[in-house]
Structures are given as C-alpha cells and as structure tokens.
Amino acid sequence: MTERTPRVDCVSALKELWDFLDGELTPDRLEAIRQHIDICSSCFPHYDFEKTFLEAIAATRPGCSAPDRLKARVEAALREAGYSGRCAR
Amino acid sequence: MTELENDRTEADARFEQEAVPWLDDVYRFALSLTRNEAEAEDVVQETFLRAYRSWHTYQPGSDARRWLFTIARNVFLRVRERGRRQVELEDGDVETLAAVREQAESRSESVDALLARIDLGPAIGDALGRLQEPFRSAVVLVDVEDQSYEAAAEILGVPIGTVRSRLFRGRRLLQQMLLAYASDAGFAAPSPSGDPA
Numbered sequence: 001m002t003e004r005t006p007r008v009d010c011v012s013a014l015k016e017l018w019d020f021l022d023g024e025l026t027p028d029r030l031e032a033i034r035q036h037i038d039i040c041s042s043c044f045p046h047y048d049f050e051k052t053f054l055e056a057i058a059a060t061r062p063g064c065s066a067p068d069r070l071k072a073r074v075e076a077a078l079r080e081a082g083y084s085g086r087c088a089r
Numbered sequence: 090m091t092e093l094e095n096d097r098t099e100a101d102a103r104f105e106q107e108a109v110p111w112l113d114d115v116y117r118f119a120l121s122l123t124r125n126e127a128e129a130e131d132v133v134q135e136t137f138l139r140a141y142r143s144w145h146t147y148q149p150g151s152d153a154r155r156w157l158f159t160i161a162r163n164v165f166l167r168v169r170e171r172g173r174r175q176v177e178l179e180d181g182d183v184e185t186l187a188a189v190r191e192q193a194e195s196r197s198e199s200v201d202a203l204l205a206r207i208d209l210g211p212a213i214g215d216a217l218g219r220l221q222e223p224f225r226s227a228v229v230l231v232d233v234e235d236q237s238y239e240a241a242a243e244i245l246g247v248p249i250g251t252v253r254s255r256l257f258r259g260r261r262l263l264q265q266m267l268l269a270y271a272s273d274a275g276f277a278a279p280s281p282s283g284d285p286a
Contacts, residue, residue: 018257022231024238053264056209057232060217066116070130074112074137081141084098085105087112 008036013043021047021054104144107153112137115157121229122165124218132168136161158234159244162226209267216266224259231256 013036019025020033037047068088075087115136119129139160140147147156220228223245230241231252238256242249 018260019253022238053209053260054232056213057217057228057260057263058235059210060121060214061233062117062120064117064120065113066133067130070116070133071112073130074134077134077138078141081138082097083101083104083141085101085109087105087109087137 008032111154121233132164135164212270216263224255227255228259
C-alpha cells in the first residue's frame with residue numbers, strides 16, 4: 001500500500017503538536033498528525049493534556065460586554081474630539 | 090453645510106458603522122490583556138480616541154477589528170508597560186519547541202493528572218495576569234481571542250515565526266506557573282528534575 005501522506009513519528013508529532021492544535025498545518029499534515037495521535041499510546045496523553053490546557057486558556061475569555069457607562073464615556077471623549085456619531089445605544 | 094462639514098459627517102458615520110460596533114470586542118481584548126476592569130476601560134477609551142483621530146488612515150474594507158486590536162495592544166503597552174523592562178527573549182522556534190517538549194516529556198503522568206484535577210480556570214487567569222510581555226499578547230490573541238498566527242502577526246507587527254516563538258514560550262511559562270500553583274495548593278511537591286515521585 002502506498003502512503004499518501006508523509007510518515008509521522010512521535011518526535012515529529014510532538015514537535016508539531018501545538019501547530020496541530022492551533023490548526024496551523026496544511027490539511028495533509030493535519031490529517032497525518034491526527035492519524036498518528038489517534039493510534040499512539042505515547043503521544044495521545046500529551047495531546048490530551050495540551051488540548052485541555054488550551055481549552056482552559058480559551059475559557060478565560062471574558063463573556064461580558066462593555067459596560068454602558070464605558071460606552072457613554074467613550075462617546076463623550078470622542079465628542080470632545082469632534083465626533084458627531086454615537087457609541088452608546 | 091459646507092463640503093468640509095459634510096466630509097466630516099460622512100467620516101463619522103463610517104466610524105460609527107465600522108469601528109464602534111467592535112467596542113465590546115476591544116473591551117474584552119483589553120480586559121484579557123490588563124486583567125483589570127479600570128485599566129481595560131482606560132485602554133478602550135484611548136484606543137477609540139486614537140482610532141478616531143487616525144480614521145483617515147483606515148483602509149475602507151480592511152479588517153477594522155484587527156486594526157482596533159493593534160491600536161489597543163499599543164495603548165496597553167504604553168499604559169501598562171511604561172518604564173517596565175520587557176522580556177524580549179525571542180527564542181528560535183526549534184529551541185523553544187525543544188524546551189517545551191523536554192518539559193512535557195520529563196513530566197510524569199501524575200503531573201498531567203494533577204493539573205487535570207485542579208481547577209485550571211482561576212489559576213490560568215491569575216497566571217495570564219502575571220505573564221510578561223511580549224508573551225502575554227501572543228497568548229491572548231491566539232488562545233483567548235482565537236486569532237490565527239497570521240492575524241496575530243499583523244496585529245503585533247512581527248513575523249509569524251516570532252508569534253509562534255512568543256506563543257510557545259508563553260504557554261510554557263504558563264504551564265510552569267500552574268505547576269507552581271499546584272505545588273503551593275498542596276497538591277504535590279515540585280519535581281524540578283522530572284524524576285518520578
């Protein structure tokens with residue numbers, strides 16, 4: 001059987017793990033790394049940990065909107081600079 | 090209305106339509122960078138003032154959110170990092186990766202399990218607040234704001250390789266802080282040599 005994607009070993013899988021998790025690889029390379037991680041008992045725990053870690057960072061994203069008082073404050077500051085539009089709704 | 094006034098009104102209308110709708114996003118970005126509401130509000134106000142004054146330089150049809158993030162990050166650096174020595178350690182990708190992987194590989198399975206057991210949310214928020222520039226901006230843009238390496242590079246005004254380097258080093262520093270946090274919380278004693286406990 002001929003392989004359609006370059007071989008991936010543990011060293012290259014770990015080296016490219018964050019690029020993989022960030023979706024910054026070519027589709028072929030992404031799929032090759034995915035196939036390796038799926039079947040490798042050594043790499044999978046690393047993948048699982050880094051994925052959890054990145055999800056935890058992403059979860060720190062503030063879910064709030066800018067307070068109304070800030071919108072009013074920005075609008076007032078812009079008006080002083082000559083702005084004729086609005087910021088607060 | 091004079092022609093000049095008419096131009097100004099049109100520019101203001103475009104600013105209101107294209108820049109102002111991103112105020113919430115800029116606020117969240119500023120909050121992620123500063124970890125402090127009062128500082129974030131100062132950053133937002135200054136960002137929109139600068140954006141308004143420079144609106145004539147904005148290219149219509151380009152990414153206004155990205156443009157505002159660039160300004161916000163510059164404001165953040167000026168406000169927050171003034172007088173503070175920046176850690177400008179630009180590791181090469183290979184070196185950074187090697188260090189990261191060395192750490193990962195020396196970490197015992199029990200440490201992974203340990204970090205899985207602790208509540209990462211508050212600990213990561215605290216660690217992000219202590220992460221130095223330029224690493225914090227890279228981590229916030231890619232990991233919190235879900236920007237691509239290419240978008241982060243444009244916002245930060247650096248090559249993609251530099252984003253990758255700062256990002257990977259920032260993540261490694263965060264992981265080190267989390268291990269220290271876990272140790273301080275009494276979950277485990279640190280194992281600096283990586284030897285199995």
